[in-house]
Structure formats: structure tokens, C-alpha cells
Amino acid sequence: MNALELVDLRVTGPGGPIVSRMDLTVAPGETVALVGESGSGKSMTAKALTGLLPRGVTATGAMRLGDTEVRLDDGPSALVGLRGRRISLLLQNPFTSLSPVHRCGQQIAAALPGGGRGDTAEVLRRLAEVDLPARVARQYPFELSGGMRQRVALAASLAADPLVLIGDEPTTALDVTTQREVLNLLARIQQERSMAVLLITHDLGVARERADRILVMYAGRLMESGPGADVFSSPLHPYTSGLRDSEPPLAVRLERLPAIVGSVPRAWEIPDGCVFAPRCSRADHACTVNTPVLEGGQRRVACWKPLAAGEHAQPTAVAFTETARRDDDLVVVSNLTKRFGPDSPPALDDVHITVAAGEAVGIVGESGSGKTTLARCLIGLERADSGTITWADGETGARRAQIVFQDPTSALNPAMTIEAALAEALRAGGLDRSEVPALLDLVGLPVAYARRRPNALSGGEQQRVAIARALAPRPRLLICDEPVSSLDVSVQAQILNLMNELLDELGIALLFITHDLAVVRQVVRRVYVMHHGRVVESGVMDELISAPQHDYTRQLFASVPGR
Amino acid sequence: MARFIAVRLAATLLLLLALSFIVFGLLHLTPGDPARNLLGPRNPSPEALAAIREKYRLDEPFLRQYFLWLNDVLHFRFGTSIRSDTPVTTLLADRVVLTLQLALMSFVLTVAVGVPLGIAAAWRAGSLFDRTVSVSSVIGVGAPSYAVGLVLLYVFGVWLEIFPVYGSGDGGLDTWWHLVLPAITLAFGIGALAFKVTRTAVASELQQDYVAFAYSRGLTHSQVRALVLRNALIPVATSLGLVFGFLFGGTILVEVTFALSGIGGLLASSVTFKDIPVVQAITLITAAVIALTALAVDVLYYAVDPRVRQRGLR
């Protein structure tokens, strides 16, 4: 018998349907991954299954949890008494999913069948199950690291021994190395308990590596489903295929990532017919009229024109053709040290790096490695305690270096039009606002966008504007701090392609900062690996991948999911 | 903890020192010759003026006057009331107690009514109940307390004859009984404020991930409520601290309406009479109560929020 059976789930919000016609089963001990980009409705599915939909959003459909039938039409009350014991949910952000003012032990104990205090033997046993020491019971969440917090959250979500655990991006907020530990822990516990796990993720690698079965979701509908090994190796749906291709590979550098055009539709933009049709290269008129349904046996797909097995061609890898003038250093950083407080560990510890003119350099590291601090010191937002930053020639001010940040939504002033923002940046470089259309064109945006405000743009478009703004003063160096990590995979590919084009076209130097090895692989040739404020290794990307020298680098590569 | 309190106390004392200077300066803001003001309508002979100047130390330089006054204040001497020629300390002793009683009682009412309503409304945000209470609270904030007081008096004092109409009773329980209607009047507007603050705080906590997470792992409503309230307590307590100070300073209209001999009514008449020593004393005492309440809130904050404990002093 399946632990979870879901028939015809529909979730409707004030703006229209969010999830349509979703069927789903998870067997005990099985891991099913629900994969999708933002706005695909995967999180809403998780919320619907646990009766936690926000006000104004309703669900219909039938669910069976073990031997208990649940009518989702009855609203959240249908799940009272079942949550925790039958089905439980682990959320993405361990920083916010625990109450900040309660001790960890208490929070675990609250859901224990007997309730009880926060330091009973049972609580300690539960902590041990997630590999945490007993002292954690008396600690507050803010006193723990992210990984430990997520373990506490895991212990808490398992406290009532559920049949089904839904993990809604449970490791997305964690560093890759920690992510691996937590996923391993989850797998171990799942096995011990023979628990059904529904893993909701946008990370194809995680899905590929961890799931027995994968379901691909787009704009509130299931596009394709099948065994974990097959779905991405031989996708049937053009979307799945596109998604897979958009993901930058770690092993090779592609000249151009095969990105899906356009962006994920928002709730009110969902078209008739096949929801993917507007972005699909195979779509014809019929696709925009009739809605396909999920059909098939082991492999199921909702598409009028599915790909035949093996029809999909692997994109070709290319060698890196950068011609760096190594003798022409643009900036040299030496002995850079920075500490944020007398008691805190150094953020930068004797860091040396160089970037040559026109060269693309990567800095790879996890959170707390000091990579962002280094960028901020370079750009002048932070002042180092000691050490020097030497710029090659007389270029100063806005024309020396510019930066693109991670989060595109907050990178632009919401009160300013695109035109005003770009004109301001042009002026900072001594240029005229008449170049605004050219700039927009450069980053692949229609000129008409000039009059819009940032909130009328999608995330990818916003990031394009942010790049345009950074390029406006014509800086010698462009620093990108995790520029694609908050974007959907399909959009990420577009932006990475754009960056490569721009580098070719403009000949400026790039410092690309990221935690994602595969991403940086697609843009730079040379990379520095940072750990605890130190540069632990540096070198040419290919060599680094084939023969990492430092333990940490090796660990980093080993942690990349789905390899 | 002791260090935390010590540092906050020191900051509060500094604040009070600054306040005392402002308050003392009020005397010198008064137009005209303070000595003439002190004498009122009497025909001032030069000797009388000189005597007054000496009595109120007006012939000293301003700063010296201030330090002498401060020294007295530190010894709980606030000078002599011009109007009644009684030591201000004597004059204020009972009144401060009554006003504190009134403030305390309306504070309890505010907390006992405003906070639970705020919690309930946030819990059922958007419901008819929420909207009804929210709209009423908005009216409560705008209703002049004089009018509220008279309506209450008419209904409960004259019509139903449950509560006494005026005065502060004969001490003890009787006084508390007499304070019921005034306290309700005072709590009317401020309870609305407390309601709003609580509702906002609880509603924003309810949006937090930890609430969804708590439900998802099977915690009951009451368990989640306990979780949320502990978190919401922090912003609510901060606001309620300010509310208490507000209450203490806002008793004027209510005291006049209900013929209570507290410091609010005394202040109103002392201002009219330009009885500066009394005005100075009341202003300073009220400010001190507000500052000490803020201190108490800080300490509470410290006790409730482990993050503050960890971070210690900012």
C-alpha cells in the first residue's frame, strides 16, 4: 500500500488555478522528487497536502495517507490530527522555520506523541538520530549553524513519526557540503523508518541523485514523470529536455547553454492549451488550443509532440578559448585581511589574487568563505584591515569596477524607471543618457522597457537591467556576486550566455563569485577556491576539476549533487 | 543580567538628567519676570519681590539655580507650591499614588481586553469579528475621553447605579472601586492602541515559517498559539511599555471629568495658575515614570528574548 496517494489535486488562488489535475503516489521507503522552477506550484502542492494553504487559496482532491482517506475539499481541518503523525513538512529555511525564542529541545518535544519537556531522554534520542549532541536541546536556534538547525528541524518534523515527509527545498539554503550531509542523513533515516519522502526541489542534480521517481512540474501542471534514472537522461517532454540542457554541466564548458526562451509565466499569465507552448520550439497551433494530459505507463508525459527516446541531441562541449594577457594585471590584491569583530574569525585572511585586463576569473566558496567580503573590498564597499589592492592604471571612480548582486529584485531601485537608473549610471561614467537604448539592446531587452519600473519585470529581466547598469559606465572590471543563483535554471542559462557574449564583445575583465562550480565553469577559465577567509587553491578550471589539490576543493567537488 | 541592567539604568539616569534640564528650563520659558508671575495679582513691593527672588533663588545665575534645584530634587524636595504654599512633595504624595493607581488599573484593563482581542482578531484576520473589532478600535482611538467618560458616567453611574459618579473614595478597595469607570474611560482609547499593536504583532508572527512548520508537524492550535505569543510578546511588550507611560501622562482629561485628585488635574490647574514648582515636579515625575517603564521593558525584553541576552548590549 502506498504511504501517500493523491488524486486530482487542484489548488485555486484568487488569481486563478495554481495547481491543476495533480496525481501522485509515494510508497513507503520511496523518494519521489517534485521538480520545477519557481511558480510551478510545487510549494503550493506541499502546502495543500499539509493543509497549510494561505488564506484565499483552496484545494480540492482526495488524498490517502496510509489507511486514512482525506478529502482536501474539507479545508485545513481535514488534516487536523494527521499532521505530524501521518504527514509532516520540512521547510527550506532553517533560520525561519524554528521559533527564535524557544530552545531546540522544547521545539522537538512539542510534537512528540507524549509532549513533555525539552530535555527528556526521548528528546536526546531524537537529537542523536539526527547526529546532534545532547547540548543542542538547551540551545536556541540562533546559536547553531545552518546545517545543525536544519537537523533540529528534521528531528522536529519527525517527532511524531510520520509516514510521509515532504521536504520543500530542504537543503536549498545550505552550502553544498552541508547539503550533502543533510541529504545523506535524511536518506539514512528514511531507510531506518521506511518512510515515504516527497522531495520538492528546483535542483535537478538533487532530484537525479536522490529520487526513485521524478515528477516534473511546470506552471501548475505535471509535465512528465518517470523513474529517476530515466527522466533526465531521456526526457520525453520538451520542457524537461530544455530544463536539463539549461543546467550547466560541471564536466565540460559549453560554448552556449541551450536555454529555454522566455520565462516562467506568472499565475495570471498562464495560457490556454499546453502551458509550455509559448516557450516550446516544437509547438504548433494545436498545442495552444488543447491541453494535453499526463499519459503513459512507467514514463508518463503531458505533451502533444513528445520527444522520441534518444531524439534529443547532447550539446557539444568546447575548449576554453580565452586569450588572457597575463602580463597585463588589472588589479592585484595582496595580503588582504579583514575581521568584522575582535571575537569573530577573520573574513579575509591574507588573501592574494590577481585579475588581468580582459580576463574572466572565478572565486568559488561556500558561505562564510570570505568571497563576498573580498568582492566588497575590491569595489570599495568595505575597507580591509590590512593589505593592498593595486589597480593597474589610472582608471578611477565608477569606470574602474562595477558590481552585479545576487538578488535582482532588490538590485534595482523600485522607485526609479529603468531609463532613469541606466541614465544615472551612464552619467556616473561621464556618458550621455542617449545610450540607454543601446544598453538595453546590449543585454537583450526591448527598448520599450526603458519606461518601466523594476517590479514590472521578471527576475531574469531585472538581472539583465542590473548588468546593463553595471556596464553603463564602461568599467574595466565587472564583479558578479552570485549573479544567477536566485534565478530559475532556464533563466540562469540565458544570463550565463549573455555574460559570455558580453565578455567577448566588450573585452572587460570579470570577477565571478559563486558557490556553484558548474556555473563558474561556464564563464571563467581560472578560479580561486576560498575557505574560511583564505584562498586554499587556485588554477585553471580544467586542471582543478581533473586534479584538485586541496582537501577542501576535493570535498567541494564531491558534494556537487547529481554528478 | 546585572551588567545589562546597570548600563541601561545609567543610560536612563542620563536621560532623566537631560530631561530635568529641559523641565527646569520651562520656568525660564515663561514670559515675563518669574518673580512677578509668582506674586500673581498682588501689588508687588520691592521688598516682596526681593523676598520672592530669594525664596525661589531667582537672583542666582540660571545654571546655579538649576543645580540647586536638581540637588533638591535628588533629595525629593520639589520646592513649595506657589498656589497653596505647601511643599510640593506633600502636595504630590497622594496624588501620584492615585494617578499611578488609575494608570495601573487602566493598564491592566488595556492589557486584559486589548491584547486578547488583538490576538483573537489576528488569529481570525479578515473575519467579521476581526473587522468589527478593528473598526471599533479605530473609533476608540478617536473618541474624546471626555465624551466617553460622560457616557459611561451616565450609563453606569446614573442610570444603572453600579459605579460611583465622582471622586476617589475612601482609600483601599473603595478607591479601586471608584477608579473603575475612569480606568475604563482611559483604557478605551489606549486599549484600542494596544489592540492594534497586538493584532499587528501576532498577525506578522502568524506569517512566519515557524508557524507553518509547527502546524505541519502536528502541533495543536494551543501549542502554536503559545509559540506565537511568546514571539509576539516582544514587540507587544515594547509597545505596552510606551502605552503605560502614555496612560500616566494622559490622565488629565479623565481626572477632570471624574473629579479625581490625581496629578493630571493638578497639572491642569497648576499650569493655569503658573504654579511652576508643581508643574516642574509633575512633568519630571511623569517623565521619570515613562523612562523607568522603558527601562523595565528593556529588562523584560532581555528576559524574554534569548537573542538579546546573547548579543548583550548593542
Add this chain to the structure above:
Amino acid sequence: MKRLPITPLVAAVPLAVVAVFVVGAQWLAPDATTQDIYTGVTPPGTDGHLFGTDQLGRDIWQLSIAGAGSAVIGPIVIAIGSMMLGLLLGTLAGYIGGGLDLVLSKYADLLLALPTTLIALVVAGLVDGGYWVTVLVLLVLFSPTDIRIARGAVMAQATRPYIESARVLQLSRTRIMFRHILPNVLPIALATMLLNVAFALVAMSALSFLGFGVGPGTPDWGRQLSDGRDLIGQNWGAVVVPGLLIIITAAAINLMGDWLQERFEQRGAQR
């Protein structure tokens, strides 16, 4: 939690009416201050006087229309003034930080420890400066809340990437403060301002009621309430009309402010 915007609509009606009163008083209530001592006090419904007259034979309704000005303009000046003061000082404190922040925060703490109504009463009573002195005092006493809110909002904005981008573009501090930070702090400051208008309206009518408000002969709701309180037996309109106007206006402004605040917070959360 999307609701039909009934709240602002409901609140807008009385506010529009009050605005019409303020702007059009001279046409709507040309005879507001016209006395007719021979008539004296009359109850509501007396010929030509919907809500009766006061001791000097002035028409209560016209007086109330004319009174909207001084009842509302002072509070608006207080709220806008304290908002501007708060934005200026709060932006300076929040963006420049350091010693200036410390000084300004302590200054705000100092003012917060002062009981608003009480100080306004003391100063108005002792200095006898009338309406505008009261407005000034309340403006200063209201500002610490605005300073704190602006400071908090500015600090929240200042670490946002778009501000950092602006710094990287080497834009001047002034430009960053006024062109980038201010427009984004403005919405929350405006919502606070609206709520302050309501508080100031109540505070000023209380002061007026206690006899520390506008001079005699000037139409003003608080003063009407105070002047009319003994008249309730002879003309209930003299108390009820200005009283209700105060309550309704304050409630409408509050509703509007709450609604705006909620909206801005939601919008902020979406970002």
C-alpha cells in the same frame, strides 16, 4: 489576504467631506461666525439652523464646517512637519550612522520620554503662544516616532543592493539619500504621517477642550466641544456635532493610515 478595498473607500468619503469643508468653508459656511445674540441658544431644527445655535447665536452646522480648518490643518502641519523632520533626521541617522546616529537616537529617546499631551499643555499654558505654538510643540514631540521609523526604514534600505550599486557608481551621498533612499522610505513615512494626523487631531482637540487651543471666535471642533459642553441641555447639537466630527475624522484617517501601512508592508514583503 486580498480584500476588496472597501476600507479606503469607506474612509475616503468622510475625508473628502472634511476636505471640502476645509477648502470650501467660505462658500459652504459664509455665516459661520455671524453672531445673532438676540437669538442665543436654540435647539436643533430651529428655523434655518439644522443643528441649532450657540450662545452667540452662531449656526452650529456652519461653525462646524468652518471649524474643520483649524481642527485639521494644525494636525496636518504637525504630521507633515514631524514627518519631514523625522525623514531628515532619520535619514541622516540611518544613512550616515556613527556618532550622528547615536546623538539623534538619544535625542529621539529623550523626546519619547516626554508625555506628549502633558508637555504640549504645559508649554501652551505657560507660553500662551496660541494655536501655532501648540502645533510647533506637538510637531517636535511627534517627531521621535517619525525619526525612529525613518531611521529603521533607511537602515533597511541602506543595505539593499540597489543602494550599494549606487555607491559603487560613486554617486554623491546627497543624491543617494534623496534620490534613492528617500522615495522608498516615503510610503511608510506617509502611512505614519496619516496616523499622526489622527493622533494630533485628538491631541489638539483635547488641548482645545482644556482651554489651551484656538482663541475665542475662531471656529474649531475642540473648542466647540468645550464651549458647548454645558449647553447639552439646551442644544445637544453644540456638543454632538463637533464631537462626532472629531471621532469620524480621526477614525477615517486611522483606517486610511492602517490600510496604507498594511499595503506598503505587504509590498515591502514581496520585494
Add this chain to the structure above:
Amino acid sequence: MSQPLSVSRRALLQGAGGSALLLLIAACGDDNASVTTTGGTDGGEGIDTTGPATAEEIDTLTVAFPSSLSNIYPGQEAGNFNYYVAVLVAEALAAPDSTGKLVGALAESWTQPDATTYVYTLRSGVTFSDGSALTADDIVYSVGLAKDEAMSPNTAYYWANVDKAEKTADNEVTITLLSPDVAFEWGPVAANAMWVTAERFVTAAGGELGTPAALFTGTGPYKVTSFEPDKGVELERVDTYWGGKAPVKTVKIEFIPEETTRLLARKAGDIDMAISISLDQEQQWKDTDATDVLFAADRSYVGIDFNTAVEPFDDIHVRKAIALACDRATYVEKLINGHGEVATALTVPQQIESVVGDKAREMLAVVYDLPFDLEAAKAELALSKVPDGFSCKVGVSSSAPQVSQFFQALAATVKDMGITIEVEEMPVEQWYGTIGSPDWGLAYMWYFNATGDPAELISWFLAEGNPASYTSEEVAALLQQQREEADPALRVDLIIEAQRLAMEDIPYVPLWWGEAATAIDDAFTIDDFGSYTLLSPWTTRILTKG
């Protein structure tokens, strides 16, 4: 002449000091001496005369005052309401009867051997409330107390003209003045400037008299058992009082400053009596169950003061123009609800009634009788230096709403003539500053006569240093003459002549003489209620209706 001036100013303080706001004045046509009793549940028509009044024992009488006291020794704090309490507790040598004539109190009688010597023969068998006997030494001490600037700042000035007070026999005290002053007789009166106590009580009080910690002890029919400023006073009957046992055993005086609250307190039956009720609420009091409202002249004078030393009021045409623009009859009817009468002189009729009886109004009518005549006013202004009008301001105590309304009404009337009057309300203390100030050409006076002396107000208003800066040798001479005139009737003539003469120059415009209203439970009645009632032990006159 400085000492009567001081008296007047003190009396002014009594009236205005915090209590004037609530001292409501009422008019009563021309038959002002009589008391009208109206009210009851029937809506207030006719006089309630049910059954004869009896001196049955009343256990507790609760009286509500409209303002609070902070000291019950009037030497320290002198407001009308302080007097109303003080007269129950302490006495002096003489006291006014119901017509304002002085009769013996602690003095059985007195004689005046010469213009500066007064010999008082003390009543025997008088005891203090603690049972100890009153002696002549106590009287001498009490004069000293009243004269002491530190102990009695409010009465010291009055005694400045007193050379000495001495015990001339066991039951005789002689007071000698520095210069003759007929008005001195009103000095040793408990309603004015003397309260007899004994040195040992004052010593025990530690120099603070009249405070909650140091209540003062006298020979009156009541003793204070508790006093809480801003709250109330409780008085207990003294059974050994020489004047006999009063019907009311306990008097509770409560301070309820908010008028409507006081009315509600009566409606709830919490109070038996309310002094000086708001005239605007007259009807509501009358409509209250079992409540009678009594009116009596309060011997107050309200009028305009022109500072004749200030432009444009130095011009008689300006003064006359404004005087002619005053519609006094209407003000009385509308602003004070008819509870008062149009004033024709500075002296109020009750001050001379004890001498001239019913002829008082007729005699005072000759002093000032300018009619309301706008045309004449315009003509008058045309003759002045400012024929096109002028602007001025007037300061009004915020405790005098009727006066504020009067000036607003006047301002509306004279607007057409080009005169702009701006009314500024201010705290009462600041208003004092406007009187006679060169900054305020236009001012007003609301004056409560403290004594029954007919010259009380004119000895300030017509004397040197008067608020109108008015000087006239003739008037000054008349003033000096009346001061030494021993025959009361002749003195009254001089007093009237002095003001008649002065008023030809219009330094003042008398507006109205006021009236006060008292509400009382209709189970009780006040015997012989009149203008002077509250200035003598008034609770002894409260009787139960049969």
C-alpha cells in the same frame, strides 16, 4: 490709599482665582434682594412651599463645590470657596446678617470712641472646637496672625492701617488704626480678613496652617475632621457651639470641577447640594428629580475698563462710542440667561441695601445710564480722533466664558464702525496683568465684593492707581470724605456722587451685576437665603422641609 486698594485686589483674587469660571451670575429683573426658588420635578415653575421647615437633625449633608481648594485657611489661599468653608470653622469679631449689615459674632458689641479706635466687647462662654475657652489674648493673637505677611499673605495688606490690637479688659479688645477708615469695620469679619484661632493651635500646626496636615481650629459651629486638597473637606458639628446646635451633623464638601459630572452626581443622588452651578445647565438641574435651584445675587460687578492713558481710549468719544454700542439688557438676557441685572454703577445694590433699603437701585440708577444706540455710537466715533475706527485687543480670563462671549458680541456689533476687537483668552493670572496695563487699552473687570462695604470697589476703581488711569481731584476729594464719614446714609450719598461724577468721563462701562445659583435637594431648604448667606455659617440655616 494703598491699603483699600490691596483689599480690593485680594477680593478680586477671591472672585477670579480659579473659581470665577464657575461662579455663575444670574439676573433677576429688578427685585434682586429677594430669593427665587424654583425647580422640583415639575419643570420649575412656581415656588415650592410645601410644609413648614423644621430644624430636624440631618445626619450628613453632601455639598459639591465646582472647584477644589488647596488650603482651607483663607489667609493663605483666598478664593470664594475657601471662605465658604472657613466661615463654618472659624469666626471673627463681627459677621454680616442676611442683608449685609454687620452684627456681633465673637464680639457682643463694639464702640468707636474716636475715628481711629474700635473697642470690642467679647461674648462670654465661647469655646473652641476642642472645648477650651476663648480669651481676649486669642483675639489679639489672631489679629497679629492676620497681619503677618508670611502666615497670611492674603490678609496682611488689609491690616496695614492697624496700629495695634490690645487686650483692654478680660472681655475687651481695642484696635487702633493709623488713620481713620470707616471701612475698617469689615476687617475683623470671618468672611473677609480675620479668623480667630489660638496661638497653641498655630504652634501645633508648625507654621503651616490650613493644610491637610495642619487643619485650623476655630470657634465656629463645625470642626474640620479631614481635608484632602482636590478631593474634599469633611466637617463635624461642634455641639458646644455658642450659637446652638446646628441641624446638620456632618458636612461633606466634595470638589467636582466638571460641571456635567456634578450634575450627574446629583442625578445619581450622590450629592445633596451644589454651589454655583452652571447657568447654562439651569434647566437640567431643575429637571433633576427632587432638586430645587435657588438664585441669589452674588454681589459681583462685571464691566469694561478703559485705560484712559492709552490711545485711542484717551479720547472720551471713543469710550462713549463703545459704551453706546453695548446692548446690556440683551447680554444679561442671553449671556447669563437673565440671572443678573443691568448694572448702573460700580457699587452693587446689596452693598447699600443695609443702609438705604429698597431705594438702592433707584439711587444707583443715576450713576450711569447710557442706552444702547448704534447711531449715536457712530456719531460719537465720528467726533473722535479715529473717526474711521481702530483695532485693539482685549484679554479675557479663560475662566470667564460669558465675558469672552460679551466681547465677541461687542466685536461683532462695532465691526461696522471700523472697530476691530480681538478677543484673546488667557489664564486667569495673565488676565490680572491686563488690568491697568498700558498694553491693554481695553480690559474688563469681574469683581466680587468680599465685604458689605459700599465703597469697596470704588476705593480701588476711583482711587489713585486705578486700572483706568483715571484722575479727578473732585472725585478724589469725595473719596477721602466718604472714608471719614461716620453717618452711613451720608456716606452712601458721597459714594454715589463720586462715581456719578467719574462716570461722566466714562472710564468704565458697568455691564451687569451677577447672580449665583445653588441647587439643593428639595427635602431641604435654606432659611433666609440671600447674597450674604454663604458668608456666614450657612449650614446652620439648612432645614428639613416638613
